[in-house]
Amino acid sequence: MLFNSLTFALFFPAFCALYFLAPRQVRMPLLLAASCGFYMYFIPAYILILFVTIVIDYVAGIYIERVSGPARKAWLVGSIVSTCAVLFVFKYLNFFTENLAAVSHLLGWDIKDPRWNIILPIGLSFHTFQSLSYVIEVYRGHHKAEKDFVIYSTYVMFFPQLVAGPIERPQGLLDQFRVHHAFEWERVASGLRRMAWGFFKKVVIADRLALYVNDVYGAPQNFNGLQLSLATFFFAYQIYCDFSGYSDIAVGSARVLGFRLMENFNTPYYSRSISEFWRRWHISLSSWFRDYLYDPLVEKFRSSAGWAFAILITFGVSGLWHGAAWTYVVWGLLNGVYLLAGGLTEEPRNRVYRALGIADDSVLRTTIRIMATFGLTCVGWVVFRATSMGDVGYILANFWRNWDFGRIGTEQFLLRQMPAAIAGILVLETVQLVHRRVNLSHQLLRLPALPRWAFYLAWAYGMVLFGVFRNEQFIYFQF
Amino acid sequence: MSPRADLRALASSAAYAWRLMTGAAAPLTRGDRRQRDALRLLWFLLLGALGAVALHLAIHTGLRRVTTADFGVTNQVVAGRLDAEIVISGSSRALTHYDSTLIQKTTGRKTFNLGLNGTQTDVQVAYLKTYLRKNAKPALVIHNLDPSAFAVSHEIFDPVKLMPYLDEPEIYAVVLRVYPHAWKWRYFPLYGYAVEDLRFTWLAGARTFLGSQPPESRVLGYQARHTPWTGDFDKFKASHPEGVKLDLNPQGVKDLAEITEVCRRHGVPLLFVYSPEYDGMQALSSNRAELFARFAEISAKAGVEIWDYSSSFICSQRDLFYNSQHLNVTGATMFSQDLARRLAQSRWLSGGATKQSP
Numbered sequence: 001m002l003f004n005s006l007t008f009a010l011f012f013p014a015f016c017a018l019y020f021l022a023p024r025q026v027r028m029p030l031l032l033a034a035s036c037g038f039y040m041y042f043i044p045a046y047i048l049i050l051f052v053t054i055v056i057d058y059v060a061g062i063y064i065e066r067v068s069g070p071a072r073k074a075w076l077v078g079s080i081v082s083t084c085a086v087l088f089v090f091k092y093l094n095f096f097t098e099n100l101a102a103v104s105h106l107l108g109w110d111i112k113d114p115r116w117n118i119i120l121p122i123g124l125s126f127h128t129f130q131s132l133s134y135v136i137e138v139y140r141g142h143h144k145a146e147k148d149f150v151i152y153s154t155y156v157m158f159f160p161q162l163v164a165g166p167i168e169r170p171q172g173l174l175d176q177f178r179v180h181h182a183f184e185w186e187r188v189a190s191g192l193r194r195m196a197w198g199f200f201k202k203v204v205i206a207d208r209l210a211l212y213v214n215d216v217y218g219a220p221q222n223f224n225g226l227q228l229s230l231a232t233f234f235f236a237y238q239i240y241c242d243f244s245g246y247s248d249i250a251v252g253s254a255r256v257l258g259f260r261l262m263e264n265f266n267t268p269y270y271s272r273s274i275s276e277f278w279r280r281w282h283i284s285l286s287s288w289f290r291d292y293l294y295d296p297l298v299e300k301f302r303s304s305a306g307w308a309f310a311i312l313i314t315f316g317v318s319g320l321w322h323g324a325a326w327t328y329v330v331w332g333l334l335n336g337v338y339l340l341a342g343g344l345t346e347e348p349r350n351r352v353y354r355a356l357g358i359a360d361d362s363v364l365r366t367t368i369r370i371m372a373t374f375g376l377t378c379v380g381w382v383v384f385r386a387t388s389m390g391d392v393g394y395i396l397a398n399f400w401r402n403w404d405f406g407r408i409g410t411e412q413f414l415l416r417q418m419p420a421a422i423a424g425i426l427v428l429e430t431v432q433l434v435h436r437r438v439n440l441s442h443q444l445l446r447l448p449a450l451p452r453w454a455f456y457l458a459w460a461y462g463m464v465l466f467g468v469f470r471n472e473q474f475i476y477f478q479f
Numbered sequence: 480m481s482p483r484a485d486l487r488a489l490a491s492s493a494a495y496a497w498r499l500m501t502g503a504a505a506p507l508t509r510g511d512r513r514q515r516d517a518l519r520l521l522w523f524l525l526l527g528a529l530g531a532v533a534l535h536l537a538i539h540t541g542l543r544r545v546t547t548a549d550f551g552v553t554n555q556v557v558a559g560r561l562d563a564e565i566v567i568s569g570s571s572r573a574l575t576h577y578d579s580t581l582i583q584k585t586t587g588r589k590t591f592n593l594g595l596n597g598t599q600t601d602v603q604v605a606y607l608k609t610y611l612r613k614n615a616k617p618a619l620v621i622h623n624l625d626p627s628a629f630a631v632s633h634e635i636f637d638p639v640k641l642m643p644y645l646d647e648p649e650i651y652a653v654v655l656r657v658y659p660h661a662w663k664w665r666y667f668p669l670y671g672y673a674v675e676d677l678r679f680t681w682l683a684g685a686r687t688f689l690g691s692q693p694p695e696s697r698v699l700g701y702q703a704r705h706t707p708w709t710g711d712f713d714k715f716k717a718s719h720p721e722g723v724k725l726d727l728n729p730q731g732v733k734d735l736a737e738i739t740e741v742c743r744r745h746g747v748p749l750l751f752v753y754s755p756e757y758d759g760m761q762a763l764s765s766n767r768a769e770l771f772a773r774f775a776e777i778s779a780k781a782g783v784e785i786w787d788y789s790s791s792f793i794c795s796q797r798d799l800f801y802n803s804q805h806l807n808v809t810g811a812t813m814f815s816q817d818l819a820r821r822l823a824q825s826r827w828l829s830g831g832a833t834k835q836s837p
Contacts, residue, residue, distance in 0.1 A: 006663075006670075185516045211677065222714065416678060453523060457530050461669075464531075465681055469674040 001041040003249045004203055004469065011038070016256060020183040028150050028177060031158070031257075038159040039122075046121040049086060050157065056082050057131040058152045061138045061145035076139045080132060087128045091120055095324035123163030125321055127156055129288055134170050136292055143170040151177045160254040164246050166264040166284035173261070181258020191255030193441060196459060197431075198248025203467030205424040206242035208417065209234040211468065215410035217385050220395050226403040227410070228395050232378050235385050237425055240269065243282065267432050269377070272369035274338040277377060285321070289314050312336040322384070327392065331383040338376055420466055528668075535668035538681045541688030542643040547695040549596070549640055550683070556593065556606070557644055559613035563591035565822070567700070568607045568738075569623030571596040575805050576623065576754040578815035579699030585819035586828055588618065592700030597636020600628050600734040605653040607738065611745045612649075619827045620742050624753040624774060624785070626764060626804070629731030632657045639680040642671045703808040706801035712759060715803070722765040732773055739781035748827050751778055751785040755793040755814055760803035786821070788814065 001008050015034050022030050040047050060079030064072055088096075093116055104111040134155070137143045146152040155174045161167075216223045216231035223231070247264035254261045264284050271277035278286050297310035312333060319332020350360075358365050379396070386392040409415040434440060444452060545551050555561050565588050567577045574594025583590040595606055607620070635641065635657055645651045645665045654661045664671030672681045683693050696702055742749040751774065761767060771787070778785050791814075793799050799810030806814060822828055 183516070185512075185519070412677070414678060420679065453526065456523070457527055460527060461530065461534060464669050464673045465534075465676075466679075467673065468677065 001038045003246065003253075004199065004207075007041070012253060016188075019257060024180050027180075028154055031177075032150055032154045035154065035157040035159040035162060039157065039162055042122045043119065049090065049121050049124070050127060053083055053086055053128065053131050054153050054156050057135050057156075058146070058149060060135050061152075062147065064135060064138050065145040072139070076135060079135045083128055083131055083135075087124060090118055090124055092320075092324045093118065126165045126167055127162060129167045129285070129321075130165075131156055133167065133288060133292070134174075137170050143174065146170070146174060158254070158259070160250040160257075160259075161261055164243070164250070165282075166247060166250065166262045167288055168262060168284070173259070176259050179258075184258075187258065188256050190441065191252045191257075193444070194252030194255060195249050196252075196456075196463070198245040198250075198252060199467075200424075200459070200463055201241035201245030201248065201428065203469060204463055205421070205428060206238045206245060207468035207470065208421050208424060208466075209238040209241075211417070212410055212413040212421070213238055213385070215412050217387070217391070217395075220386070220391050220398075223410070224404045224407060225398050225401040226405065226408060229399050229403075230408065232382055232385075232395070232399075234421070235381050236269070236374070236378050237428075239381065239384075240265075241428065267436070269374055270370060270432075271373050272366060273373055274335060274342050274376060277373055278335070278339075285318070289318055293317060308340055311339050315339070327383055327386060327389060330389070330392075331380055334380050334383060338380075424466070531668040535672075537688045538669075538672065538684035539643050541684035541686065542680070545683065545687050545693060547692050548697060550643070550693070551695070552593070552697055552700050553640070553644060556610050557613060557647055561591055561610070562589065562615035563699075564588040564618040565590040565621065565828075566607075566610065566617040566619070567592045567594065567621045567623065568603055568610075569594050570598050570603065570625055570627075572625055572754055572804055573623035574700075574702050575704050576811050576814055577621070577701055577818070578703070578811055579701045581812065581815045582819040582822065583699065585816070586823045588828060590699060592697075592702075594623070594700065594702070595640075599630050599632045600731055600738070601632050601656070602635060602641075602653050604734055604737050604741065605649040608649040608741055609644075609647050611741065611747065616745060617747055619748050619750060619822075621750045621752055622738050624735075624751050626725050626756065626760075626767070626770065628735055629728050629770070629773065630726040631728045631730045631734070634658075637678060637680075639672065639676045639678070642675070642680075643684075701811075703811065704801055704805060705808050707807065708797055708800060709802055712757065712803040716759065716763060719763065722763050724765050725767065725770050727766070727769060727773060732777070735774075736777050736781070739777065739783055743781065749781070749783050750825075750827070751783055752818065753785065753787045753789055755788045755791050755799075755806060755810065757797065757800050757803040758794040759797075761789060761794065786818075791817075 001011060011034075019027060019030060019034075036047060039050065057079055060075050063075045064079075067075065097114055097116070101111050134143075134146075134152075138145045146155070151174070154177055155168075155170070156162075158173070213231050213235045216227050217235070220228060244265040251261045251263070262284055264282060266280040266283065268277050268281035271280055294310050294314040297313060298307060301307070301309060315332040315336030316329055317332070319328045319330070319335075322328045322332070353360070353365060382395050383392050386395060408418070413421075431440065444455065447455070542550050543554060545554060565582060565586065567573050567579070567590070571594060574592060574596055577590075577592050577594070579590040579592045582588075593606060593610060595603060598606075603622070607622075632653075635654070638654065638658065641650055641654055642664060645654065645661070651661075651665070654664075658664075661671075664675070687693070739749055753774070764770070774785055777783070788794070793806070793810055793813055796810070799806055799813065801807045
């Protein structure tokens with residue numbers, strides 16, 4: 001079920017009413033059933049894949065806690081391998097066989113690419129990683145194994161974050177399923193406000209910009225440099241608003257039900273370096289990779305070369321996590337290279353700035369750093385969004401060529417939509433900037449009821465009339 | 480109790496409900512708080528729903544009050560205000576090829592162009608049916624034929640143009656056929672505008688509701704296009720070196736035949752015209768002969784003449800088109816002049832001109 005659909009608009013209030021009216025002991029099974037329904041709305045049969053993963057990691061968790069010595073490690077490895085095998089089959093098998101066939105062709109062997117007809121279950125990478133974090137945390141002794149199958153299943157399947165995160169750790173979420181969450185108006189209203197902000201980002205900004213981006217990136221050769229640049233700028237906002245909008249809706253809907261999810265974004269485009277960007281973008285995934293891949297690798301290799309290796313491996317795998325295509329791998333590695341180059345050139349850059357008399361914390365230096373980080377990120381987004389490496393080359397080579405101001409619109413995105421798109425971005429930036437100094441929710445709550453309600457309703461109607469409601473999937477669902 | 484006391488009691492209850500809702504009636508017990516929260520939610524939902532209905536009505540009323548451009552034309556059609564003697568029906572090719580003023584001047588007959596941008600024959604039939612049901616009977620209907628005359632609508636280009644007219648049975652039926660969920664557009668306030676209005680057409684409705692009309696773009700239904708050759712066809716040709724196969728869907732054939740039937744039922748003579756198409760595109764269509772064979776079949780069966788401009792000199796003049804299917808204003812003027820001359824001498828109109836409209 002998509003958050004931005006009429007079905008969800010009917011499902012969520014109906015479920016909330018049932019949930020809060022239900023007796024305490026019925027709530028978890030009810031939440032689990034609703035989560036199953038939510039997931040099965042996409043492709044019902046794929047719930048079985050999720051069920052297999054849940055059973056494997058539930059049993060593994062209990063045995064990891066129960067046994068000791070090599071058996072304990074064997075349970076961990078067995079659980080990781082089998083969970084990853086499911087991910088591999090559904091997400092990477094075609095990519096693997098396609099590349100195997102290509103390599104064999106180069107070597108003169110004739111292995112045909114079988115092309116399995118597999119549809120990737122929505123959000124598979126997200127719940128796989130959440131399951132993995134559970135068994136690893138149990139193995140590390142950071143969390144007790146969950147004995148209650150219903151609670152464990154609900155932890156993996158909790159519908160607000162089931163298909164696109166945030167990827168939670170058991171310490172953060174699992175225990176919340178044992179607590180009774182009463183209906184509290186203030187908390188519910190706060191959750192709804194957060195959802196409204198997420199919907200604004202998704203339907204008013206991301207899906208509007210998607211019309212432009214899809215046209216241009218669908219056939220970049222048909223567009224001039226200005227359109228290519230604008231599409232890339234728009235994509236930066238599209239993917240941010242799409243994914244952070246999803247996270248806002250997830251956090252907000254969980255809050256309505258009484259659950260606290262981790263924050264996944266922290267105004268990433270205000271980052272002053274690529275490393276800071278990755279601390280503020282998709283935080284739940286970045287911290288997952290940091291804790292379970294990067295830190296262990298650094299620990300193992302303990303040298304500068306080892307550090308560089310750890311970064312490239314982490315970002316390469318992170319790229320592959322996003323999708324089974326070389327563009328994603330290159331995108332991941334590019335970010336790794338950014339990070340390495342950033343680390344290696346930090347001192348010389350500081351010397352240049354000092355020589356120019358620009359202080360470290362000056363507005364000018366901060367602006368340059370933010371702009372440079374955003375620019376590098378945009379180059380990365382070209383690789384991420386383009387459908388082939390050929391398109392990547394074309395777009396990067398033609399950014400600056402043939403800027404025709406008389407031809408900005410596209411077939412789907414007429415020029416009259418531009419003011420709405422730009423206004424959406426401006427509203428987003430203004431709110432984010434103001435929110436850094438003033439808590440806007442608190443300010444809103446200080447208003448008398450009448451203007452506050454008028455504001456809520458105007459916001460809702462604005463979203464309905466300026467939004468794009470074409471059942472556009474969230475970009476990260478495909479991962 | 481006196482009416483005044485009743486009113487006082489009512490006002491006092493309403494004031495209490497408001498204080499309860501806004502939290503001013505403190506201190507509250509747990510039960511009171513629940514009651515307050517439930518009341519708040521209900522009020523909010525009720526106000527939200529009322530606001531949505533009001534906004535929907537304002538937009539709908541505004542669009543129905545438009546007197547200019549595309550909505551202006553459809554509003555005249557559904558209001559039954561037209562009394563044209565020559566009615567032109569069809570797609571964007573009809574819209575941009577038939578200069579009604581010029582045809583009217585030459586033939587001396589009131590002319591109106593119903594061309595509907597981005598539509599196939601199924602939608603055009605519905606539109607023509609609505610016209611014939613609501614307006615004065617014309618002396619002649621000219622239906623412009625397209626290469627896509629037998630294609631069936633899988634979507635309607637900018638369906639918001641039909642959104643205020645879902646009460647018209649013919650229009651609603653065809654919209655529902657293309658979009659089975661279109662009943663939601665009709666019955667859920669703002670829903671149709673939310674899901675289909677990518678171009679902010681609702682703003683035109685809101686503006687007109689407040690008294691401002693959109694700029695005029697159509698004269699007696701005709702829309703002149705002052706656009707030079709765009710070059711899109713050259714790209715299209717390059718990407719289709721093997722040519723293109725025109726869609727000859729049996730349902731599309733039925734839809735075109737239905738036009739002949741509709742006109743017969745209303746006792747209105749019908750003429751099919753295949754207006755000029757750029758000859759580069761004609762050469763690119765691999766099954767064009769088949770298309771024309773079907774046209775011939777339908778017209779022979781219904782006794783309808785076809786005037787085919789496929790071999791007109793206009794078709795070879797690239798500077799008279801802005802793309803392979805559409806004439807620019809210069810091309811449209813040339814075509815309309817020629818057509819009007821032929822019409823003036825035709826059996827349908829040569830019986831004598833009526834008084835020319837101003």
